[in-house]
Amino acid sequence: MTPVALVTGGARGLGACIARHLASEGYRVAVADRDLAQAKATAQAIGPQAAGIALDVSSEDAMEEALDTVVRQFGLPWLLVNNAAIMKAEKVLDIGIDTFDAIMAVNLRGTFLGSQRFARRLRAANKGGRIVNIGSLAGENGGTATGAHYAASKGGVHTLTKVFARDLAPHGITVNAIAPGPLDLPSVAETIGEENARRAMASLPTGEPGRPETVARMVVELARPDAGAITGSIIDINSGLYMR
Ligand SMILES: NC(=O)c1ccc[n+]([C@@H]2O[C@H](COP(=O)([O-])OP(=O)(O)OC[C@H]3O[C@@H](n4cnc5c(N)ncnc54)[C@H](O)[C@@H]3O)[C@@H](O)[C@H]2O)c1
Known part of the structure; x- marks a missing residue:
């Protein structure tokens, strides 16, 4: 049977790369994605095996509706990739509470909601499944000094990964996270500015940013049916910036 995957934030960037790779x-x-037009365009470019659907990951109702839509259209997914996130570069003293809440709502609450609602359906079907969360290096080492809300949300994603993994292990459902450092994607310069991005890339120990395709391939590996022993792991792809 053809496996089904749901990729949140799949309209562009890393999510689109993961979606393309899974289809291949x-x-x-x-x-x-919350950007339905772009989600549809991305799905269309992939081909008939992909469909763009509307989803705001921070909304309970939207999450349930999106899962209903996917089940109707494709069947129950085997894999959920919690990739949707928002980022903002701000000094701690400048962070407004609205921005703090908005980042937590998408990055942390969205990952919790997606994992919980998807896992409930997997449990009911009793066939196992896979959840891969996209975390961040910032969730481990705090990142730069300009993203306390983002780093804290990603630290939370890593913790959710471990607790969900422990709880769901007896049910054949694995939960892992990938923690990328800077990736070769436009969002880096969009968040921290062209000059900072250029400097950050130039100072990477390996001399090269992570490739979205490398992350996408890791998602596929973690999702393999025979990879049931990998759970609760935070997989680093960070150009040598941080070693556990
Ligand atoms: N770019 C990097 O260098 C980098 C590094 C480490 C981790 N990450 C992580 O990788 C993931 C993807 O990052 P990216 O660089 O592709 O970002 P991006 O901004 O290019 O793409 C994010 C996507 O998420 C969607 N989105 C935002 N809020 C949403 C919501 N409420 N509901 C549904 N969709 C929503 C956006 O519309 C967009 O399509 C994120 O989790 C990010 O934290 C990225």
Whole structure:
């Protein structure tokens, strides 16, 4: 049977790369994003095995509706990739509470909601499944000094990963996170500015940023049916910036 995957924030950037890669590996892919037009365009570029759907990951109702839509259209997913996130570079003293709440709502609450609502359906079906969360190097080492809200949200994602993994292990559901350092994507310069991005990339120990394709391939590996022993792991892809 063709496996089904749901990728949140799949309209652009890393999520789009993961969706493309999953499709090329034989998955039917739901490209879920709050930017429906872009999600549809991305899905169309992938082909008939992909569909763009509307989703705001911070909303309970939207999450349930998106899961209903995917189940109707493709069947129950085997894999959920919690990739949607927002980022902002601000000094701690400048962070407004609205921005703090908005980042937590998408990055942390969105990952919790997606994992919980998806896992409830997997449990009911009793066939196992896979959850891969996209965390961040910032969730481990605090990142730069300009993203306390973002770093804290990603630290939370890593912790959720471990607790969900422990709880769901007896049910054949694995939960892992990938913690990328700077990736070769436009969002880096959009968040911290061209000059800072250029400097950050130039100072990487390996001399090169992570490739979105490398992250996408890791998602596929973690999602393999025979990878049931990998759970609760935070996989680093960070150009040598941080070693546990
Ligand atoms: N770019 C990097 O260098 C980098 C490094 C480490 C981790 N990450 C992580 O990788 C993931 C993808 O990052 P990216 O660089 O592709 O970002 P991006 O901003 O290019 O893409 C994020 C996508 O998420 C969508 N989105 C935002 N809020 C949403 C919501 N409430 N509901 C549904 N969709 C929503 C956006 O519309 C967009 O399509 C994020 O989790 C990010 O934290 C990125």
